Amino acid sequence: MKALHNFLEKNVKPSFEEGGKFEKLWPVYDGFETFLFVPGKTASSGAHIRDGIDLKRTMNTVIMALIPALLFGMWNVGYQHYLALGMDATFMQEFLFGAIKVLPMVVVSYGVGLGVEFLFCVVKGHQINEGYLVTGMLIPLIMPVDLPLWMLGLSAAFAVVIGKEVFGGTGMNIFNPALIARAFAFFAYPAYMSGDSVWINTSVSEGQSVVDGFSGATILGELATTGETSYSAMQAFIGTIPGSVGETSVIMILIGAGLLIFTGIGSWRIMLSALAGGATMGLIFNAVAPYAITEVQQQFMAVPFWEQLIVGGFAFGIVFMATDPVTGARTNTGKWIYGFLIGFLAIMIRVFNPAYPEGVMLAILFMNTMAPLVDHYVLQANIKRRQKRTLKTAEG
């Protein structure tokens, strides 16, 4: 390891430093070097010892938390495919089929996103930040499997540029970049992002065909159109249902949530309060269901509140997207409010507006906008408390 470091220092680094051949590419070199080696930088002011954590480790922990959902997603893509075609397949066949579909999405997401990010850093002479490491993994997981790769790439590029870089890069953005990617794809290519035909890959080779009565709709798609679903709650919980690549399995998401909460990286306050918010809205719908206008809506509203929480992208959204510290509320009190409203709005949007079968994306984006306001009022309360105390001592 020392030899490798010496080799870099001697033979590679000089050509990227000032006056070197590739001095413009310094941020890229620096990015790679700090990826390989945590620099031997010592504390120069203030505390002499520092926590072993850095942004790279934080981001890496989130990626690890996403792995169960990713692996399950790969298998489920294959499973749904063979199910739709009415074919028997082994576990490995299903997994391999899914991997062949999903891995290119991951590669394109990282390739395009990091490429754009590197470009920005080189042009502006900034250090490369770790922010995209998580975004790059989130994007393929919240897209339908049949989304053309070029659309995925374009969404990733849009997310990096408009979602992040225009605000000043990692830590400065106001919207969750991965959701920006999804929102972009959703509004630019609605035919590829919603409906009944995008969630399951039904590509057939010769002699194969889709089974009779195949629908391909997601649970929420079914509920919004008919008020009923053909899937059981157990299936939704395990995740053997159609949907975006990583969102289907509540179990796998819970494993990820466990890791995030355990390590202290993800905010349990946001997750818990979002769950409470979703449940509250679900209960309200349950109570008022008989008064809904159409029969479909009556049935949709009557779906038990806990079932609302395990279908669609709700779980994935509140665990991995709502907890983004940059775009969420930053105060602990604010997190309770922020999370609660995300859950509340997500269920409300999904039931009231059949054009958006999944409300969690819009709920989070909306609350991203509102997060600074929530924090503002939390801070105001603190400021008022302090002013009151000052007044009291001045009088007393």
Add this chain to the structure above:
Amino acid sequence: MSDVKKIKRGVDIKLVGEADKEFAPDKSVKTIAIKPVDFHGVRFKPVVKEGDEVKAGTPLLYHKDSEQVKFCSTVSGEVAQVVRGAKRRLLEIRVIADENIEYEDFGAADPNSLDREDIVEKMTASGCWPFLKQRPYNVVADPEKTPKAIFISGFDSAPLAPDMSLLMEGLEKEFQAGIDALKKLTDGKIHLGLSARETPSPVLANAKGVTITKYDGPHPAGVVGVQIAQVDPINRGETVWTVNPEHVAIIGRLFLEGKFDARIRIAVTGSEVKERKYHNTIIGAPVANFVKGNMTEGKNRIISGNVLTGTKLDDEGYLSIYERQITVIPEGEEPELFGWLLPKTDKFSISRTLPSWIQRKFGDKKYKLDTNTHGERRAFVVSGEYEQVFPFDIYPVQLLKAVITQDIERMENLGIYEVVEEDMALCEVVCTSKMPVQSILREGLDMMRKELG
């Protein structure tokens, strides 16, 4: 019965290298240095030049904005050198010490029979005044002001902190005399904070004329700022003074014996020190007295003070006036292959992303930490991190952002008067984005002081 306050937020970072509870043989102090850099924000005027003979208690410098406040030599001898740095900034005044210290005579007096003016006069003339620090701003106290209270933290909860019982042993009379003098300086109370977890120093626990509060919790429970926030937080327009117990004893000696006798005790700690013991010494002593030939091989960092708030010294440096320990830890200049990825057990973290938390939680893991920052500076990304180790009703990140954006009103609203650097030291340690928290806060405090005085 004294009150017990629970401090919930904070963390004890247990390090290798606690000092044995025994004293090393006394070593004579050949030179001392008074370091203007220890007194932030003071504009100095030197009153001695090289070659002058001084006694213990002879002024070396005075405070330009408050001329009666003198900074005095702690030994008798000859002024050896006035060390200046860039832009002629005063760095050190070194004095070669006589074998037997001669003292300036300020006259013994019972503080109970003196009035405030006499006490201020005695303390400012003798060099005892700079022990008093003022909040807001964390600067040497202004004798023109009357604080609403004086706070003394009677225990140190920082990593490897010395045991106050040993530092104060046998100083009952001096400490009490010091307290009697301080009582005259404020219209309010003298608050003394003691640990609820350990047996407090009997010298402190038995002091009269103080209001004792006990604190139960991890570091920063022993930091005086935390205690102020619990008992009587600082509001806009108010002034509070703080002082260390060992310095109260020096003030006491001034009144008992009429001299500036700046002998103190310190602990020499840290994983890289071979013989970790307590030492009898004098303020301004050279650090070489304690660490020369007493460190392990390799590149080490010598810190005057603890690892959270101390200052870095080279091996020819001198002990800072407000510190009660020396810590030596290894420098961490080695780049680490995939250091951000590997589950190492030799790093400390308040998150559970490193396996060392298991040993921390279930064992009595002591860390041997080096000075590596374990990552590079980034923008604020993670939230809720500082709050875990910051027991104040203040939003720390938002306060720092107000400083960065130089928003005076917001800084005031968010409570900058209530904190000084050491209160936020743990925030700096745990920061994922490696923000220089203490120096940002210092900038804010300086800005406020300049604008509002």
